[in-house]
Amino acid sequence: MEIREPRPRTSGKRKAAIYLRISQDQTGEGLAIERQRKDCEGIALQKGWEIVDTYADTVSASKREVRRPDYERMVSDLHAGKFDAVICYDLDRLTRQPRELEDWVDLAKYRNIALVTANGEADLTNDNGRLFALIKVGVARAEVERKGARQVAALRQRAERGGVPKGVPLTGYDKDGNVIADEAKIVRRVFDLFVAGETLKGIGRILNESGVKTRRGARWDSSTITGLLRNARYCGRSTYRVREVTSDGKVRYSRHVAEAKGNWEAIVSENTFDLVQARLNDPSRKTNRAGTERKHLGASLYLCGRCGGRASRNSRAYWCPQGGHVARTGAPIDEFVLRIVEARLGLPDVLEAFSQDTGALMLETATEAQLIEARLGIVENDYDEGVIDGRRYQEASVKLREQLAKVYAKRASIVGGNALADVLSAHNPAHAFTEATLGVKRAVIDALMTVTLLPVPRGKKGFDPDTVVIEWKG
Ligand SMILES: [Zn+2]
The missing domain is CATH 3.90.1750.20 (Putative Large Serine Recombinase; Chain B, Domain 2)
Structure with missing residues (x-):
């Protein structure tokens, strides 16, 4: 049996790939790319390597996230064994990611992949070249961290001064913070x-x-x-x-x-x-039922008159998914329910009826809210006049706002949800309801009443209001 010694690959003719990177934003790069290519080809000639492929990516320096499809293709070709040497102009053009550079050092050391730069700064086939690359990795890493820390500090400082945020302005503002x-x-x-x-x-x-x-x-x-x-x-x-x-x-x-x-x-x-x-x-x-998106007024809100389950709605009708107990044309039912709600909201006692007899509670929360708002006003005034510093203003106002949010939430729940509270507090509740969006209307109906659909005999024409049972929750 013949045993062959593995041939050291450096003695054979290496297959090499050239990697070029073109910066989109710099003028005159067209020339630079040709120089990069020539220098790299010169290295291949000098080393006696065969060039099997050339990879080139165009990157934009102004964009933070840089996709480099040819770099990725080169790395996968390398792992597929298409070549065992890479020539690039300098390490910065190959990669600016410390982690990727470390990978190249490992590839050179453990898998005998040659990596040389045309500008002569690194030759990863030898120890010195690898050391140089690793130092570069360390420097790059430290720089990235320093830059990150500097940016965070600058952003924070800007925010602490109340400065208009940098970068893409929010919808509603221009870059100087003026309202559009x-x-x-x-x-x-x-x-x-x-x-x-x-x-x-x-x-x-x-x-x-x-x-x-x-x-x-x-x-x-x-x-x-x-x-x-x-x-x-x-x-x-x-x-x-x-x-x-x-x-x-x-x-x-x-x-x-x-x-x-x-x-x-x-x-x-x-x-x-x-x-x-x-x-x-x-x-x-x-x-919350009313909180999930629906296209129809009563979908999963109206109840089946036979089983009490929630009715579904297709393009034409409300029907009972539990057993097909009812199937009713939708439009006249919605029309009827809307008119009932509008009529009820038009009656003078509506606020009292649907505040769960909580007039006193409402008054209490209103007073509570007013008190907290007044305290907030004092704190803001103190801050504006320099009586308290930013930290104390922040502490005090955060606490007061938390209290205020709780009072608002309590108030909302007293009248059965924000939607109803909003409609009821309008100058003309019935009109506010008519003008409201579908989601709000559903929330109001859910807070006000239970709607039950009774089955009707097949083929019966016309809409009979008695087949829709309304039970008020107030
Ligand atoms: Zn049913």
């Missing part, structure tokens, strides 16, 4: 609809249907709306992002509120903002 009236109107509308009981999806649909686009020209969805509702800058609070590395090495960002108030005009009040946060954080919101 048309956009601010949309922002206010989103907050108002949510406070009134509309769902995230419902708000998205309303905006999309009225032809309003996001600033990027996209359609609104739940996540863009949540992002908007969660942004404390809309109520004039200065915030900054903190980068945190968790124990398992993951990077997480969290938003902190700075001590100072923002030096820009708020689009919504702090009270509205806090109320919205309380609702967004309310775990029952997602399971």
Whole structure:
């Protein structure tokens, strides 16, 4: 049996790949790329290597996230054994990621992959070259960390001064923090609809249907709306992002509120903002029947007259999914229910009837809210006049706002949800209901009444109001 010694590969003719990187933003790079290529080919000639492929990526220096498809293709070709040497102009062009550079050093050391640079700075086939590369890795790493820390410190400092945030301005503002009236109107509308009981999806649909686009020209969805509702800058609070590395090495960002108030005009009040946060954080919101998106007034809200289950709705009719006990044409039932609600809201006793006889409680919470608002006013005044510093202002106002949000929540629950409370507090509740969005109407109906659909004999023509049973909750 013949045993062959493994041939040291360095003695054979290596197959080499050339990697080039072109920067899109620099003029005259066209020339530079040809020079890069020539220098790399010169190295191959000098070493007696055969060039099997050339990879080139165009990157934009202004974009942070850089996709380099040819780099990825080269790495997978390398692992597939297409070549065993890589020539690039310098290490910076190959990669600026310390982790990737470390991989190259390992490949050179353990898998005998040759990596040389045309500018002569590194030759990873020898110890000195690898050492040079590793030092470069260390320097690059430290620089990345320093830069990160500097950026965070600068952002924080800016936020603490209440400065207008850098970067892409929020919808509703220009880059100097001035309010753009048309956009601010949309922002206010989103907050108002949510406070009134509309769902995230419902708000998205309303905006999309009225032809309003996001600033990027996209359609609104739940996540863009949540992002908007969660942004404390809309109520004039200065915030900054903190980068945190968790124990398992993951990077997480969290938003902190700075001590100072923002030096820009708020689009919504702090009270509205806090109320919205309380609702967004309310775990029952997602399971609330009225809170889930529906296209029809009574879907899963009306009950089946035979089994008491919740009725479904197809394009034409309400029907019982539990056993087909009822199937009723939808439009006249919705029409009837809407008219009943409007009529009830038009009666003078409605506020009393649906406040669960809680007039005194309502008055109590109103007084409570007024007291807290007055205290907030004092704290703000003290801050403005320099009587208290930012930290104390922040502590005091956060505490008071938490109390206020609780009072608002209590008030809302007393009258059976924000939606009903809102409609009832309107100058003309019946009119407010008529004008409300579908989501709000559903929430109001749910708070006001139970609607039960009785089965009707097949083929019976016309709508009989007696087959829809309304039970008032008040
Ligand atoms: Zn049924």
